[in-house]
Every structure is written in C-alpha cells, then in structure tokens.
Amino acid sequence: MSAENPKVLVVSPYPLSRGTPDGVKDYIRTLRPAVERKGVEYVLIGPSIKDKKNNLADHELGFAVRVGKAAGMKGTSYKGTTTVNFPRARRIINSEKPDIIEFHDPFAVPVTLETVSLAVRNIPQIFQHHALIEELTPKQRKLATLAHKIGYIRHVGKRVFEKHAVSPDTKAFWAGLLKESEDLYEVIPNPIDTELFKYDREKKELDGGKKIIIFTARHDEHKRADIFILALAHLVRNEIRDFEGFLTGEGDNTPEIKSLVKELGLSEFVKFTGTLPDDEFADLNARAEILVACSEGGEGFNRSIGNARASGALVAATRVPGQTFAYGPEETFGPMAEPNNPDSLASRIHDFGWKLSPEEKEKRRELGRRFVEESFSTDVVADKKVAAYERVIYERAA
Template sequence: MKILQTPVRFPPYIGGVESYTHDMSKELVELGHDVTVLCAKAKEESAYREVIDGVEVERLDDIGKVAQTNIMPQFPISVLQHAREADIIHTHIPTPWTADFSALAAKLTGTPLVVTYHNDIVGNDLLDYVASVYNHTALRFTLATADKILITQPDYLESSDHLHRYAEKVEVNSNGVDVDTFRPIDVVDEDVERLGFSNESPNLFFLSVLDDVHEYKGLDVLLEAMSLLVERDGTTPRLVVGGGGELKPEYESLASELGVSEHVHFTGYIPDDDLVTAYNIADLFVLPSLSSDQEGFGLVVLEALACGTPVVTTEVVGVSDEIESNHLGTLADVGCAESLAESISIELTKKDRRGQNGRDLCEKEYSWESSAKELVRIHSNLISG
C-alpha cells in the first residue's frame, strides 16, 4: 500500500502524536508498505525532504502557530497532490489544519480516510471558545468524512464528547512501544549524576513537554505531592523532570514556592539515548494525568514499563486497567496531591517482579508490530471494500 500520513509535525520534533506517527510508520515500512509523511518544517535545521527509518518525509514551511498547530499555506495543495497517488490517507486529531484539509483531499479524490483520534480538542479562555466552534463545525466534517476512526483505548468512545455519533466506524488500535529501544539496561553512577538523579535517595521521573497544551499531565500536582513527601519522616525522593517548554520557568518557580527545589531537577530536553537511561535509573515513573479528554493514551507509561520501571499514574491513562490488574504500579486519585504522595510512598517500599511483569506486558500486547499488523488489516479492508 501507499500510505500518506499527515500529522502536523514529525521527529525530530517531540510529542505524543509525533512519536506515534514515527513508530507506526517505521513499522509499516518494515511490513513492506510505502509511507509518506507530509508535515510542517517545524525546526530550522530540518530538511525539506528526507528519509527517516525508511519513511519519506516532506516538510512544508509554516507562517506560525494557532493553538500549537503549525499553519502551512502550501499544505492544501500538497495534500491534494499526494492524495491522488495514495491508496489511503491517515490523519490525526487533535491537529485541525492537517486533519481537515486531509479530509477535504480524501473527499475530492475518493481516497479512503483514516483518522486516529488521540484526544479531544480543548483550550483555555478564548481558545476554549475557538475549540468549541471548531468542534461543532470542521471537526464534524472531518469525522463524517472519515471511513474509519481509530482510538487508542476503548474507554475513549464514552469519555469523548464528539465520538458517540460516529460509533459505528470507531475501532480500537492500541499504541505500541518500541521494545527493542526501550528495554532494561545497566546504568553507571556517572549517568545518574549527569542526568540529575541521585545516588543517595529513591528517584522519580516525569516526562512531558512543559507548555500550556500539556498542563493536563499534572506536573503541578506532582510538585505539590513532593512538598507533602518532604514533610514526612524518611528519605525524600529525588524528582527529575524531563522536557522543555515555555512553562519550564513557571514550574521551577512553583517548586521554589513549595520548598522542594533541592529535591527536583529540571533537566530539559532529553535525547533518545539518554531517555532510555533515565527510565532505567528511575525507581518509579510518575504521570499524574488530569484529563481524560486530553490524555489519549500516555505512551510514556508504556516506555517506562518496557524498561522495567514501575509506574504511578491515574485512571485517565490508556493502560491504567492493565497497570492495576497486573500489579505494575498504583493509580492515584485524579488531581489529588495527597493521594499521589501516598501512592508514591507505597510503591517505593515494594520489591517484587513488577519490573519484569511490565516488560512482559509490553512485549506480548503492546509491541508496534502487533499494532501495525492490525492497522494494515484496517487499511486493507477499506481499500478493498
């Protein structure tokens, strides 16, 4: 098959949709399919055309962003040209510009359209009004045009405000994790210190882009939980916060206000090689996500589990049921710092096979190979049907 992927951005740009599109596309190529990605030239150093892991990547100039979505004047014409040659178009929500014009191109050319619905589109203040207008207009056109709507967890069909009217064409296609990259490794003291972790106390790890779009990841709640842990008897854990963004100074100020600065290290962007090391150093990975509307899956939780690291998260994360049923960590109450602090304390006292169990779960049920094969079945049925 010739598959056209249209995310708004693609690696080296970081983010959940970016990682999903890269890893899924890479696996589709390994299964023998041709994949082209049409996206924004989001970084100055990025080439306009290149091949990444067998995936043809074409990047377009943008004139700025609206709600973290790059606006590319060339995109409507370019996606229409590519659509005429593609067997299938695969686009993504929440990226309106690329998704809506992909839907229009699919309608004009008769090309089957698949939409992976990662999460709802919401905003703050004025952007919330803009998001509401979009959700009742263009989003409905895109979802109505789609031949198949994919969600990464079954609960999202019920929790989303916008999917119920399209339930007959919604199907689950889980995220995967690269179990060859994210795996248990040996770490040395030099790496522990270099990445800001401690050799003297338990280590917690949190990872996200630190901007207003990703506030739902709950870092403010985690910092408040750290302040509660500092007040308790015993050794206070060290928290390493991975990821950069415009809100990083605000989170650093919050840590200072809460009196936990000496226990928290903001390490900024972490390269892929160091990311695997960080997961392996951590005694516990923490993702206290706040919103089921915005947290489509929580891929970083799978990455941690694949590295053999137990987790503390909340029920809004896509693999929360598996975490609970397989005893891979603890689910804290959403938005509750006291519950989060208690969950962290409990998990840090456990010494068992949680790490190996998490690794086994990722290998058996959440490999990219199994997810990609299921996606190929979905694509093939649309093309032949």
Template sequence: MKILLVSPFDFTFPGGVNEHILHLDAQFRKRGHETRVLTPRSLGEDEQDDGHFIKLGTAVPIPANGSTARITLSPFVSGKVKDLLLRERFDIIHLHEPLAPALPLLVLLHSRTVNVGTFHAARSHNLGYLYGKPVLAYFFSKLHGRIAVSPAALEFVSRYFPGHYELIPNGIDVELFRPDVPPIERFDDRPTILFVGRYNESRKGFKYLLEALALVRREFPACQLLVVGPGDPRRFKWLIERYELEPHLRFVGPVAPHELPRYYASCDVFCSPATGRESFGIVLLEAMASGKPVVASDIRGYRYVVRHGVEGLLVERKNPEALALALVHLLADRDLRERLGRAGRQRAERFSWSVIADQTLAYYERLRAVGVRRPLTPVPRPSITRIPLRGWPGGETS
C-alpha cells in the same frame, strides 16, 4: 501497498502524534511497503519533497488542549495537494487527527482512494467540533476507516461524530526501553522518583507531585525527584522554597530519545500525576517497558494502559496525599516494585510497534477488500475556510 501518512503537525517539534507516525512509517517500510509522510513546514523552511517526506504549508503555533499545536492554516496549498495525490496514486491515505486544519482536510478534499483517520485526542468537550460539525461532517464522511488510540479518545470523538471506530493503541519501542538498560552513573543510590514530560503544562499535574514529594521526604529523607523534559523551574520556585525541596530535585531538561531509557533505569518508581486530557499516556508505557512500577492519576486515558495493583498504583487526581502514600508504599517495598515492574514489561510487549503495525496493516486490508464507496448519505462539500479554529482539539499527546 503504497501508503501516505499525513500529520497536521510540524515535525520539527516532537510530540506523540508525530512519534506515532514515525514508528508506523518505519515498521511499514521494514515490511516492504512504500510510504510517504506529508506534514507542514516550519516557519522559514522551504517546501520540499525528498522522496519520502513532503512538507507543504507553513506551520503556525495554535494553543490547543493545554499545549501548543503547530499546524498550517493555509488553504493555498490545495492545488499542490491535489497534484500530489493524482501523481502518486496511493492505495491508502492514513490521516492522523483527520479533522484538524488544514492539511488533513485538504487531503480528504482531493482524495479518491481509501482514507483512514486516527483520532488521538481526549477532552471533556470541544467547541471546534461542536460548532464546526456542519462543515466537518463532509470530511468525516470521506473516512472509510476510523481508529481511536484509546477508549478515552473513542469516547471523546464519538460524542461529536458517532460511528464505528477500530481501537488500535499507541505503541512502544520495546527494544529501546528495556529493563537491562544501564542507569546513569551520576545519580546515586538515593530513593528515586522519575517524572517525564512538559512540566510547565498544568494538565501534567507537576505541582501536585512537588507537594507529594514534601510528604514522601518525611519517610525517606534522602529521596530525590528526577524531572526530565522541557519547562522552567522558576515557575515552581515558590513551592520549592515553601517546602525546602531544592536538595531533593534534579531538573535535567529535555534529553535525546536514545538517552531517555537510561533515566527510567535510574529510578525506583515512575510517577505521572496528570490531571486529565490525556488520551493514552506514552510515558507510562515507557516506564513499564523499562520494568519500572508506575504511580499515576486514576484518569480514563491512563486506566487503559495501567491496571491498578498489577503494573502500578492509580490514585485520585489532584491529590498530593494519595500520591505520596502510593510512592512511599512502593519505595518501602522492593518485592512489590519488582513484581509490578515485571508485570509492566509483559504488558508493554503487547503494545510493541511491531504488534501495532500488524494490527494497522490488517485493518487497511479489510478496508481495501470492501473498496472505496461513497457515503450512504451524501454530505454537501463545504469550503474549508469556514471551519472554526476556536476550541479545536489538537495538541500533541504524551
């Protein structure tokens, strides 16, 4: 098949949606399919087509879902998108966050082939979908197939655009994240908790982990928390000083993807205290594939990945005492850590990118067998310049 994968997000900046696309792209090519990837370009970067990646429209930062989405808002690349689709004649166009401005909408506007949309985000509400529905309904009607990456994402999008959705989750590279990866030598044998993510974002719940660490320290005075990911520790200076946590903290900063598995290998327990708006939880799968037990908030997106008492422990969100109790419980029980870690690895293998790619390709084939049909209820074609941006549910999943 000839497949176009479309991202609304600038590929210069890492994120869950773009990672998802890159892994599907690699798996599809491995199976002999011809793929192209369409994305916006970074500010100052030229438009380009290297035969694989196509970059059209300048990306600008937009606050979204407690994060920042870098998307293009320009409708002026419409003609170039139209020419691309006419020239390439794709069998499948797979759009990620297909109702995001503006690149996916322009593709849907001009597409005459089988369109598939994957919905990644999960929130409690969305004003962009609510007020933009009269306009977005046209683009939604052009999707022949709809995928949600988790029950949380499905529930969220169905609230505004009901219909049938295929549940095909995010994946994990089980060859990269493995239990036999060597740990990092500079970290000693102290009881070690790991956090991975953009810790400055309030939805990641990092402050609750710091408060929990102060309690864990009472039972394990030598414990340490490794913090991997972008952020500014000065934002939490008052909390660190209040609880005298500095000797127990190692802020590592962002690390290269090939180095990340070694940080998982260096911990005893992985912790994700997110407060909500997480549709899936890639970091949970990374820890599980690495054979590490998980302590995480009991939120909808995480429940789909981790089963309480099987691969990890789920606790009440925004509750430092509950976090601390679960962490102490695991740090004190090596046998339990190993049992949860083994179960986590087994479950993670069900989410391998090879499995996810096969599920996605099988869905493509079912849609192609049906063929391209017009919607049963015609929806008027709108102008994409009328789409409201306020409250749009973008941002990257993690």
C-alpha cells in the same frame, strides 16, 4: 493498488520534529520502521518547520501556529498546521499517488483535514484519533461538531473506511461527541519501542542507593508537573529524602515549575534535564524506580507509562480516562492516585518506592514489561495497522 506493498500518506497536523516531544509525532516515528518492515510504505506530511535537519516530514504543508486554545485544548499550547494551500496538497497527492491517506487527530486543526481532503480523488482514508479533550465548553463542542460536519460529511465521509483510537476512552469520547456508534472505531494504541526501552536490573542500582523518580511529560497545566513537585515536597516533609526527581522536556509552565521547586526548597532533590536524546531518555527510564504521571482531565493514552513499564519502572499515575488503559489493571499494578491531589500521589509514590518488598517490586516490574510487550509493543501495533490497511484495500477493490 496493491495489498502487498501499499503506500500510505500519513498526515499530521502537528510538527514532525525529531527534537521535540509530541505524542502524535512519536506515534508515527515509532511505528514507521515497523510497518515498513512489513511491506508498507509511509510518506509523511506535516507542518513546515525552520529546523529542516530534524524535520521527519517528507512533505511540508505550511508553517504552524499556536492553535491550542482556539481548538479547545484547555491548559495546553501546541502548534498545528492552518494552511489552506490546496495546490500544494494536490501536487503532493499527484506525485506520491498513495493507496490510502491516514489523518492523525483529524479534527485538531480541521482546516488541515479539509485542505488535503479537497485535493483527494477517490482515495480511501483512515482517521487515527489521539486527543481526548475532556474540558470542552459547550461552545467548543459546537465548533468541533461543526468542523466534523463541514470537513467530514461534505468532503470526506464517503472515503473514510476506518476510524482508529489510541484507547477505549478516546474511542468513547469521539463517538459520543460526534454521535456515532463506538463500533465504527478500532482501538490501535500508541506503539512502545521495547527495543529502545529495556529492563536492565543492574541500572536500578547505579545511583548510590537513591531512588530515581521521573516525570517525562510536557510542562503544561494539563500534565500537572506542579502536582509532581508538591508530591515530592510531601515526601521530604515526612523525612523521606533518599531520592532524586527528574523532569525531562520543557513547556510553557517550565519557569513556574522551577520557581515552585525553589520556593519549596527542593533544589537538591529535583533536576530539570531539558529534552534528552533518545538514548539518554531511554537510559533515564531504565534507571528509574518510579515514573509519575499526574495528568488531570484525561489522556488519549500516555506513552510515558508504556516507556517506563517497558524499562522496568514502577508507575504512580492518576486515575483519569485514557491513562487507565496505559496503566493496566490496578489489581496487578496497585491503586492509582486521585487527580489534582498531591497527598494521594505522594502516598502512591511512597507505597511503591518504599513499602513494597524487593520481591514484590521485581514481580511488578516483570509483569509491567510483559504487559507492554503483549499489548503495546511496536510489532503488536504494526500488525494491527497493516491488517487495517489490507482491509481498506480489499474493501476498496470489492
């Protein structure tokens, strides 16, 4: 085992598909080149997908199924591995011979954790927590705790050297749910690619005087794209019409959101882009006056905010756990909106887009870019990860 060039087996319970939006996939994909420049080799394990051309995984662990509701993720639908293919897991580990195994969202699909863990022979492990699940029912909390006891205490506990979380709220959530000390967790946030997402002042002036307002999250009940649409309707009712709204991506709620746009007579103000290639997505962020993030119930982090701030966009966001960390101090960036409240959100959009002076906007853009560079840039996060890998290796060798 080498502290200079460690090999880390990175396990995702979710598909690592290049062409679809997913927070865990984007975290791993963004971080991989940065840690590899620092001498760490990443080997990725993820669910099997049919689109082999866009599969970022180096090894597949079985086809994914929809498990969102079963895992207690109210209002969202995601796919995760549910394989129990122990021989395949053993073959991967025996062939790669990793120094460390890092599990992302280890309890999202507990059987994945247990499958890989049973194949492990004295390899140190790291847990990286992303999800902050605020709306677990008592029954779901019991199931999550049981999964922890089975997969962690029986098979994994003595091999987990570190636990990471993408925000202080995520750390507090999992420590509280599992009745552990928060001191066991280190906050290592989502990496933001500040080379891809850049502030270009001239791009803010390319849309004929119209302000570009963007929503770049999944279209599901948790992300509340409907609140975004209702907030835009509020602007139009108040004779504010010099804007264009863009929704990127898609999701289970896309048909409902499109129907809402039509019902409210907003078709001339709202465009659905679908999933954009990286360069087009970065360009839209660079053109944006305001990003809107209106989740309710809590976020692990919300990288959309980081992408937008790095691109010089202002941010109107709801005040929910996790998202406040990505947003930054309200005394610097302005007050956040109340969740599930279109009027509150519309007020923030109006204040930031139409009431701030050009000088104040420019100041906030520059502060936002600097905040991301200093707190969440890929190099900053990669340094934290590499330091963690080195600690694990030295602790293991001691």
